């Protein structure tokens with residue numbers, strides 16, 4: 001029996017395992033289906049990682065390397081090339097690797113399986129089904145890890161960060177990126193990526209546009225039709241633009257990887273597609289915690305690693321029987337806030353502050369984020385110059401302000 005099993009060796013899993021080790025858990029196992037540790041960071045060879053956590057700008061592999069080096073100095077057991085096929089509520093995992101099928105058990109589990117990309121089918125783009133259509137992350141892996149060029153004349157559908165980063169990457173490799181097409185009136189990517197990956201290379205961003213047809217010649221993409229959409233996302237007649245290209249990259253969102261969580265009867269939040277969590281990153285199943293992109297899509301690996309520490313500290317307390325809480329309250333939201341993480345808070349707790357993150361589904365200018373208690377009193381306010389859907393928003397609520405709350409708190413935003 002392990003003290004802790006961590007599923008996934010991306011930045012979330014590695015940071016969680018190290019924290020649990022530093023806090024004194026003795027028997028820790030990390031299970032990873034890939035042949036090496038590092039998760040998605042291994043294919044992110046651009047810089048921009050580590051500014052918050054390590055105060056230096058690192059590439060993805062360098063950022064992962066910082067954790068991997070430390071892990072190697074510990075007795076944390078790492079099982080690579082091993083797929084977790086099943087997880088149950090009793091904290092058993094069922095794994096498959098070259099040694100066969102095995103059941104392993106732990107006192108606590110941390111889920112750190114990351115997320116996967118939304119594919120073409122998920123948005124049902126019409127057109128021919130020829131070669132040359134990739135998800136941006138798959139193209140990134142082919143280029144950065146396997147050394148393949150994926151195309152020469154590229155159109156990117158969706159302006160998520162992976163697509164933006166691939167626009168720059170493919171340009172640097174000599175491809176011509178002709179357009180980035182985004183159905184929303186705002187970009188889904190970080191502002192720094194719009195600047196550094198599109199504007200700096202004069203790549204046009206078509207907001208409120210989508211691909212309405214993909215044409216193939218000899219079974220390879222040869223042209224896309226891009227159309228403008230109205231506020232209800234209906235295509236506008238006679239707005240079509242034809243772009244000749246041989247490659248379409250899809251950067252249309254990520255979905256937390258929760259097949260294992262669902263099998264273990266962990267409650268999933270339909271808004272985040274990740275587990276419903278408490279402030280300590282515990283799921284609805286006692287002793288199963290989660291962190292990183294399996295919970296919600298994060299912008300920065302630094303925040304993933306920090307969240308993982310929180311999950312690991314809570315898992316240690318669980319294993320060592322040091323929990324104190326007696327009741328729970330809910331975190332509710334009003335539009336345009338789409339969701340929060342955590343969705344629930346245990347009380348009483350030792351921590352002084354509770355971190356709450358959320359996204360909005362609309363761009364707001366100068367505004368104030370407010371938190372009200374169940375009696376309708378505003379208990380804290382957080383002014384912002386702007387709030388945008390692409391950036392994960394964070395607030396810290398002092399626990400002293402909610403310690404007597406019995407039901408729920410609600411977070412909303414008022415524009416100035």
Ligand SMILES: Cc1cc2nc3c(=O)[nH]c(=O)nc-3n(C[C@H](O)[C@H](O)[C@H](O)COP(=O)(O)OP(=O)(O)OC[C@H]3O[C@@H](n4cnc5c(N)ncnc54)[C@H](O)[C@@H]3O)c2cc1C
Nearest residue numbers: 008010011012033039040048084113114162292293300301
């Ligand atoms: C293209 C791209 C560019 C990015 N650029 C930046 C950037 O510039 N700066 C920045 O700070 N952040 C960036 N990010 C975000 C950052 O990389 C992610 O937030 C972070 O890697 C998420 O970490 P994670 O550990 O939750 O997931 P992942 O890194 O995805 O790791 C999850 C791991 O779990 C494993 N796994 C999943 N299921 C199983 C299973 N059943 N059995 C065994 N193992 C399993 C996977 O193989 C994987 O190794 C980028 C992300 C992407 C995709």
